[in-house]
Amino acid sequence: DLEAKLSEIGQRVGVRMFELAMWREKTVHRETRVLQTLVFINTVVWRALFDKQADSLERSTESDDEYMITDNEPAILKYISVPKEMSSFSPGAFISGVVEAIARCCQCPARVTSHVVPADGLPLRTVILLKFDKEVMDREKRLETGK
Secondary structure, three states, X not given: OHHHHHHHHHHHHHHHHHHHHHHHHOXXXXXXXXXXXXXXXXXXXXXXXXXXXXXXXXXXXXXXXXXXXXXXXXXXXXXXXXXXXXXXXXXXXXXXXXXXXXXXXXXXXXXXXXXXXXXXXXXXXXXXXXXXXXHHHHHHHHHHHOX
8 A cells, every 4th residue: 555655664764854853953862751752743853854843733632642733735745646536545644654753763652644634725734643552641641640
């Protein structure tokens, strides 16, 4: 499946991007909390990859373990046109692979998917949905309560 291949390539890039970002930022520690990891992806990684910060970072109102990173005009999709017969294909699978690898490198494994959600005047608006593993959310709860 083409999306799976794109995601796999994105994961390879994500691991290298994580290493490069850590080196450039001169950071001596790795983010391991969910919110800090998401902010790292939303700002540092996005700026390194696309020369801008992602447009929004939101927590799902339906589930505590789901977060969304939104890019209104992803540079990577600007020159891709998807044929009508492949309407379910998401070319943002590459981006979701990058994000998934970085989350894994930060000890916050998640299932990451990409969805094109057009809005008024933004036909390529892409939402990257992260659903964190149960173990990650359990760890977050323990850290918040101080246990």
